[in-house]
Amino acid sequence: MALLQISEPGESPAPHQRRLAVGIDLGTTNSLVAAVRSSVAEVLEGADGRPLLPSAVRYLPDGRAVTGYDALAQQAQDPSNTIVSVKRFMGRGIDEARATGAPYEFVDAPGMVRLRTVQGDLSPVEVSAQILAVLRQRAEDVLGDDLVGAVITVPAYFDDAQRQATRDAARLAGLNVLRLLNEPTAAAIAYGLDNAAEGVYAVYDLGGGTFDVSILRLTRGVFEVIATGGDTALGGDDFDAAIVRHALAQAGIDAAGLTLADRRGLLVAARAAREALTDADTAPLQLMLQDGRVVALELTRAQFEQLAQPLVERTLDSAHRALRDAGLAPADVRGVVMVGGATRMPVVRRAVGELFGTEPLIDLDPDQVVALGAALQANLLAGNRAPGEDWLLLDVIPLSLGLETMGGLVERVIPRNSTIPVARAQEFTTFKDGQTAMSVHVVQGERELVADCRSLARFELRGIPPMVAGAARIRVTFQVDADGLLSVTAREQSTGVEAAVTVKPSYGLTDDEIAGMLAESVRQADTDARARMLREQQVEARQLAESVRAALQADGDLLAADERARVDECLAQADAAEGLTDVEAVRAAVQALSAATEDFAARRMDRSIRKALAGRKLDEIA
């Protein structure tokens, strides 16, 4: 099996002593950071004593950025520099961004849309990184130490572009991503562990901008996702937009003539009215537009529910589809966990209850449950679990992955709802005599035509030896890792000529761009931070050298003499790094040692897994 890995520049094994890991829910409306402290998961509050951080960033002319409640307070006054709901633009092009109707000045850019602000055209990745950086700082302040890593949650229905963008944002914020975790799965962990739940459960997750529904089977410490469905462009924001359209129609005002500030103000007022209607039967909506005209109405719950109905129906369609994919009927579902602030709407709760024939489970705070589940998973991944407190998470990919074939048709390679990690290969051949190159186009989606799916990457396999048509055997391998991220290789097999290509999907930021942004932040960092980085790198050099020595002792027989010599040489350099003062030199020594031991580590791991699997069989026989 020919597999590969997208290389991770700058990423290195985590230190072994410190084990602080957090879960981060990077939401459309609000973001949270949580951690397991004294074996209980809890949301970490900001200096203001509030658990939620509104996912809002205001960029000021002097180069500073304000994040959270303070940014939110100014959004109607400074709409184009105050970015809210940025999650809706992650990994999206300009057309999709415009289709959300969000009041921004969008700028076209290769791969991903940019937002025009007083600080220039910003990528959604950069705005998200700003939010993540604030949460990281919050965690380090509260926990009093550096983090080994974070689990970042994403909507289950996020495609590869959106996941990649999220991971890029985390890296840009200086976070080591232990795992991208699907939001409904995170909620299931929090709920399942809390209630020792067993059986089939559904998670209905309606957030500010995205909707997910996942069907899981919970059995003795295994969380197995059977099917997932959703819509990454459907959330509470859309209910607000429906209210705005209604209000404007009532007032006889044409939306086309509104300013950015008007549109933002209307959305804020609509959201307040919608939230009020959770408890009240009517809510006022009032706003004076910049030109003096007034929008004023009293919205009844019945009116709102009529406006909401088409949106609610779309979520029910997704739920039915997920059930069908799972091969289950609504009655098979034991409980429905409600996640996301938008599930507070009575119209949503009622519809979900009717579909599944059971009262939705609302005992966990729908705003916090995802972050809490992510914190539990982060703690597990960091290796902090107590004996007996262990679980296994088996998640799936939400959308099928395939290749373009003749006539613009999609050949499916990995179907949706496949358990990850997954690797699968498909063979193709040449269609012309003497053909020496083949272009490979990777797409994601459920439709038959390439034009209706999302294009993830294109690359060319060159150097195929000339043969008659149909003689070449080109094996294309898709690999999806536990984060749901894809890599693809192609190889011509019949002649033994290897022409493998690794692609990183062609959207978002390139590795160079990220490296550039990180270098910039390092340059700007104060001397304290530089000293800390040097210390960190030295600790890392020491720990890596120690673990390599232990590994040599245990499995040195796996190395040939020349390989061993190279490792010893790099070990000596890592030892010497203790006395260096240049961060980059220390980093280089660490990287050289980990590169020199990469094959060795892989062979050891393979040996240990084979041993573990062999041991299992002996146990069973006994």
Add this chain to the structure above:
Amino acid sequence: MADDHFSLFGLPARFDLDTAALERAWRDVAARVHPDRYATASPAERRVAMQWAARANEAYRQLRDPLLRARYLCEQAGVDLQTESNTAMDPAFLMQQMEWREMLDDARQDPAAVARLQAELDQAREQMRGTLAELLDERRDPAQAGLKVREWMFIERLAEELAAARPLR
């Protein structure tokens, strides 16, 4: 060791498989090799874990589904199911196939026809399971089993089309 799907899970290479034992074995292997176990390990170690986990998931997928399991057993025995030249089918099955196609056309308008076809396909599927258990496990005739597998593939394709023709709710 563990070079084929069955031995990876420590199970006998049979068509008639204890699916509960398969599921237990998969979870056990998955728990040992899952990348979550190695989240803070080096990139090389994480990559190896991921490869093993992907292998375990793929093996489970192929063994869990009876049709894929039969295909796998045939392929392991050296029977090439892809051979386009080998399109010969039992004439009786070809007749049956045409009948079902007509029923599928009717089913697009008539809910009762949907139920009728569904029942027939379910029955055909059950028969296939019995036939293949006999061919693969008792008579050990993978070549004959290969022919039946191709008929079964047709039945499943039809079942998929039928499912797609049904309304969501």
